[in-house]
Amino acid sequence: MSESGSVLTERDAWPRLGIPRMSLSGATIVGIFALIVIIGSVTTTGFATVENLKAILQSSAFVGIIAVGMTVIMLSGNVFSMSLGTTAAVTAITFLWALEFGIAAAIVLTILFGLGICAVQGWIVGWLGANPIIVTIAAGVLQAGVTQKVSGGTTIYPPPDASYSWLANRVGGIPFPFIVFVALTIVVDAVLRGTSFGRAIYAVGENKRAARAAAISIAAVAAGAFAVAGACTGIAGALIGATNGNASLFIESTYTFDAIAAVLVGGTAVTGGRGSAGRTLFGAIVIATISSLLLLRGYSTGIQIFVKGLIVVAVVVLVQLGSRGRDR
Amino acid sequence: VKRILSIDWLRPRDVYPFAILGLAALGMVVLPRLTSGSVTLINVYDVAQIFADYGLIALAIGLAMMAGEYDLSTAGAYALGAVVAVKLGGHSPLLGLAAALGVGLVAGFVQGGIVSRLNMSAVPVTLGGYLVLFGLNQEFAHSKTVNFENYTIGLTLDEPILQIFSLRSLICLSVFAVVFLALRFTRLGAEIRAVGGDRRASRTAGVPVRRVLIGVLIVSGLSSTAAGALKAFSLASANPDVGLTPLIFATIAALLGGVSLTGGRGSVLGILAGVLSYATLQETLAIIGVEEWQSQLTTASLLLLVAALTAPHLKRELTALRTRLRVRLAAAPVVAGKE
Numbered sequence: 001m002s003e004s005g006s007v008l009t010e011r012d013a014w015p016r017l018g019i020p021r022m023s024l025s026g027a028t029i030v031g032i033f034a035l036i037v038i039i040g041s042v043t044t045t046g047f048a049t050v051e052n053l054k055a056i057l058q059s060s061a062f063v064g065i066i067a068v069g070m071t072v073i074m075l076s077g078n079v080f081s082m083s084l085g086t087t088a089a090v091t092a093i094t095f096l097w098a099l100e101f102g103i104a105a106a107i108v109l110t111i112l113f114g115l116g117i118c119a120v121q122g123w124i125v126g127w128l129g130a131n132p133i134i135v136t137i138a139a140g141v142l143q144a145g146v147t148q149k150v151s152g153g154t155t156i157y158p159p160p161d162a163s164y165s166w167l168a169n170r171v172g173g174i175p176f177p178f179i180v181f182v183a184l185t186i187v188v189d190a191v192l193r194g195t196s197f198g199r200a201i202y203a204v205g206e207n208k209r210a211a212r213a214a215a216i217s218i219a220a221v222a223a224g225a226f227a228v229a230g231a232c233t234g235i236a237g238a239l240i241g242a243t244n245g246n247a248s249l250f251i252e253s254t255y256t257f258d259a260i261a262a263v264l265v266g267g268t269a270v271t272g273g274r275g276s277a278g279r280t281l282f283g284a285i286v287i288a289t290i291s292s293l294l295l296l297r298g299y300s301t302g303i304q305i306f307v308k309g310l311i312v313v314a315v316v317v318l319v320q321l322g323s324r325g326r327d328r
Numbered sequence: 329v330k331r332i333l334s335i336d337w338l339r340p341r342d343v344y345p346f347a348i349l350g351l352a353a354l355g356m357v358v359l360p361r362l363t364s365g366s367v368t369l370i371n372v373y374d375v376a377q378i379f380a381d382y383g384l385i386a387l388a389i390g391l392a393m394m395a396g397e398y399d400l401s402t403a404g405a406y407a408l409g410a411v412v413a414v415k416l417g418g419h420s421p422l423l424g425l426a427a428a429l430g431v432g433l434v435a436g437f438v439q440g441g442i443v444s445r446l447n448m449s450a451v452p453v454t455l456g457g458y459l460v461l462f463g464l465n466q467e468f469a470h471s472k473t474v475n476f477e478n479y480t481i482g483l484t485l486d487e488p489i490l491q492i493f494s495l496r497s498l499i500c501l502s503v504f505a506v507v508f509l510a511l512r513f514t515r516l517g518a519e520i521r522a523v524g525g526d527r528r529a530s531r532t533a534g535v536p537v538r539r540v541l542i543g544v545l546i547v548s549g550l551s552s553t554a555a556g557a558l559k560a561f562s563l564a565s566a567n568p569d570v571g572l573t574p575l576i577f578a579t580i581a582a583l584l585g586g587v588s589l590t591g592g593r594g595s596v597l598g599i600l601a602g603v604l605s606y607a608t609l610q611e612t613l614a615i616i617g618v619e620e621w622q623s624q625l626t627t628a629s630l631l632l633l634v635a636a637l638t639a640p641h642l643k644r645e646l647t648a649l650r651t652r653l654r655v656r657l658a659a660a661p662v663v664a665g666k667e
Contacts, residue, residue, distance in 0.1 A: 079451060082572070124632075124635075124636065127641070127645060128636055128639035128640075128641050128642050128645060129639050129640040129641035129642075130635045130636055130638075130639035131589045131635055131639070133398060133451070134579060134583070134589065134631060134634075134635040135632065135635050137572065137575075137576060137579070137631065138627075138628045138629075138631035138632040138635060139628070139632075140628075141576065141624050141627050141628040141631065142624070142625065142628035142629070142632070144624055145620075145621040145622075145624030145625045145627075145628060146621070146625070148620065148621040148624070149621040257455070257458070257459060260455060261455075261456075261459065264452055264455070264456075270449060270451060270452040271449065300466070300467055300470075300471075301466055301471065302463050302464065302465070302466030302467030302468070302470075302471065303463060303467050304463070305459055305462055305463030305466060306459070306460055306462075306463025306464055306467065307463070308459050308463065309456045309457065309458070309459025309460030309461070309462070309463055310456070310460055311456075312452070312455060312456030312459060313442070313453060313456035313457065313460070316448075316452040316453060316456060317442060317446060317453075320446045320448045321446065
């Protein structure tokens with residue numbers, strides 16, 4: 001394979017430039033995906049249309065925005081959060097409720113709320129070395145319990161005179177949430193690569209002990225990584241609330257696992273330190289595309305989830321196979 | 329007896345699961361009186377039934393945690409086990425149970441094979457496994473609750489025996505006994521803990537790490553699907569979307585039972601004590617009659633508490649905090665003197 005050879009030298013020539021470094025396993029994944037898209041376009045009517053492309057972008061946006069946040073958690077070596085879906089539901093409720101103070105205030109409040117909820121979890125995880133999966137599951141149950149008490153378990157509707165529908169509109173044919181998704185990906189990757197905070201996240205994710213020895217505060221980095229995730233989830237929550245026009249705890253159902261799947265399919269290492277938001281953008285689009293293909297071919301939701309699971313396992317295996325050479 | 333149980337009653341970490349169980353039992357006797365409720369043998373039966381519902385999945389999660397792994401697919405296996413058992417067990421429940429166990433075996437074998445062969449963490453693999461099982465489950469059940477025509481099997485399984493037990497809770501108890509004996513009287517127990525403590529070192533020391541990991545994930549799959557199947561027989565229906573409830577219960581139970589999240593520590597008896605503690609707490613909350621959000625808050629706080637108390641850096645951070653406080657206290661008079 002001469003192609004992989006040239007890619008390898010390219011990796012050395014372009015250090016730290018936000019250009020996805022393509023490994024052999026990465027090339028395999030992109031290749032297989034391209035093949036699926038080509039075969040899908042030829043054999044499935046309605047797949048390779050502009051309208052369907054818009055639908056794919058739309059459906060990848062919410063999960064993708066949450067997944068960008070999830071990426072930062074994973075990069076910082078804190079595995080993933082098991083409750084960003086719940087936080088998305090909680091922030092969607094917050095957004096619709098806060099609309100009575102005006103749209104700008106509602107957006108700011110929602111983002112800060114998501115940020116706060118997650119930063120606390122990150123701090124606990126980083127400070128005590130507590131298990132992130134357990135802490136985030138607990139935080140999810142806590143959020144569900146409190147929200148149920150506060151909202152009385154009902155569906156929340158925005159004030160009748162609120163104008164928020166532009167958040168769900170299309171700009172030049174492209175769904176606004178997807179534009180936010182792409183913009184967020186660019187901003188997060190820029191922060192990750194261009195600031196000392198971003199580099200600290202990579203350092204801690206790669207090797208906690210070494211980072212601690214280099215006087216990086218593990219607790220602050222974990223809190224920061226979770227805070228970014230919370231802010232992203234708050235943004236997703238606001239967009240979900242605006243798109244649906246109502247919100248309840250029921251909307252959380254699949255966002256958590258879908259977001260984790262998007263990050264993993266993008267090829268970010270679950271052990272931390274390797275990956276990027278750009279990869280997650282790719283992962284979210286892959287999942288949305290394949291789900292759309294299955295939907296058009298008449299497969300049920302169950303089969304779509306099943307295939308999603310298979311893709312996750314396959315990519316995780318490929319990434320592990322690809323990274324084995326580097327570790328030894 | 330002491331030798332067989334291998335509990336050192338003087339070692340705090342061996343004893344605390346049972347101390348918690350004692351506290352939980354005391355709570356169940358005392359707390360309801362404050363709200364003028366009363367506790368009878370029926371409540372003890374209920375605790376045993378909760379044990380029957382979630383005991384096996386706690387065993388699955390606990391064993392994997394002892395081996396230093398966390399099996400997210402158990403939640404999917406539990407639900408799929410229920411649906412498969414109900415769908416295929418119409419004529420013969422035993423056939424349904426066998427089919428459910430078959431699914432658990434395959435799921436555990438595939439995931440265990442990947443994890444051990446590639447020497448990687450089980451978390452991402454079993455996350456994919458969870459989605460695969462959950463998807464199959466939705467497809468199989470057409471995303472609806474599946475009813476089971478055979479009501480008699482559920483009645484038989486749940487009929488009280490000696491007032492506090494049922495066939496179902498006795499089955500679970502005997503599975504615990506078998507696993508306990510297997511881990512106690514073969515090298516398996518030591519090997520699982522060794523792999524959980526340090527995978528690389530145990531490989532060097534000659535522990536068959538691959539076999540242990542595959543074995544643990546297979547037992548985890550079998551145990552989770554069996555738990556789901558038995559629960560479905562009992563309810564005479566299978567809910568394809570139970571969410572993370574079984575996983576959360578099992579995790580709290582295993583942590584209360586002294587299983588360490590970082591691996592290498594824990595015992596079957598501890599897991600048993602942990603399940604009974606949490607079941608007792610749930611029953612107590614039910615007797616008092618708390619609302620759903622209150623019981624959610626209790627669950628969340630308990631989970632956060634055990635996660636924090638068992639966190640590896642707790643001791644270090646507390647020591648650091650104390651030292652900082654002491655330094656500040658010692659420095660205070662000097663500052664005051666200057667002024």
